[in-house]
Amino acid sequence: MDIELSQRSRAALQFLGATQSFSGGVLQKNAAAEYDSLVPQPPLPLDERKTSVETTLADSSAWCFDRLLTRWVAEEAYVRALPAVEEVGDELAAWTAAQTPAGTLTLDPDVVAPQYWENGFHLAPGGWDGHELTGPAIHELIFKYILTPGGVGAVQTGENLNDQRSLAAREAREDSYDRIVELGSGPGRFTHALRRSYPDAKLTAVELSTTSLVYGHALAGEAGYDIDWVQADAASTGLADESADLVAAYTLMHEVPTADNELILAEAFRLLAPGGDLLISEVAPYNMHTAFRAVVLDWETENRGEPFWRDALLMDLPGMLTRAGFTEIEAYGIGGGVHPWVTRARKPR
């Protein structure tokens, strides 16, 4: 949906995008160069890397202001996007009502979200459903005006978040699947990429957030995509045993505690028919990054509302997949890079 904002709202959000773009594209690069020149052989363990970077750059203007600006933008994103989306609330409601999605939307008013889900993710006031318009606020305004020009987390300034989703969607082993389930879909950016990659598959998107599901259902209607939307916990979807040939998840696991990720993998195994594939795209483990980059990424944990980020990047996902019963496990960066990082596996026949 093309949302037209007031001058103030538009300019204020664009300013955040420009700020993040400069911070990530100039200040952070300067800080990285400073660190690399001062510490040509950095340590390997994460805690030693953190101490090394923070100590070496303690008096670096570029480092200190990159961190403060990144934090400030993350806070201000909601301070600005929520009032901005409220301004267009009536138009959004009318647009949503006017969509005629081909797929179904199954909301569960009795769904019990896991306790971890109630945290203040990404510094959003009240968490994923803290505001009735959090879905469009994030996925239209924040995505368009801030994340796309500025980058976020593992997506560096100037990289294309949608291109990365398209690349990841094509990493499943087979050229076609009959039945695909995506876990933790949000309003469907990766779901759309799956639909484009597998146009003939029955595609089911599982998500807990009501606002994301309602918005996602409408967006799919606008795009002409046949997608079924189900409100459920990714660890307990309620879908039938062996009802999928491909289960996929894009940047879901770092939003979840490790113990719950084990449950999600068990659920994926249950959902898959024998021989079915699992496709996970996430931020690469810390040991795949340079010291400076690993510390920048780890900073998300305590500074940008990503409470499970560190645990997710430290956990042994291939080992967890083995314990869950999967085989043919591979983990790699697409195109030889580091992001998106893909882990794929197969349920034995």
Add this chain to the structure above:
Amino acid sequence: MAGGDVPVRPNYLGDARLDDVARMVFELTSELWVLKDRTIMLEALLVEHGVVAAGAVDALQPTPELSQTLLAERKALVARVYGAVLDSDSRAAAALAR
């Protein structure tokens, strides 16, 4: 090892008050942009509606009278901002003299 939005907001410049001042500067810069954006939009609207010619504002040379107005406003702005470091009695006297 969970983190998240910890109860005490992290500090980035070594002093919480310094962070506060920096945040004020960021917000001021943002307000400056919003105003500059609005000025650009306003000028575009005026050109579109034929009220002013394109480039007219850039090319405008202030008349002697306008120059005096600009000078007075410029001096007042500089005095207010840089004079903020003076004691309050001095600032009150300067304000009364304007």
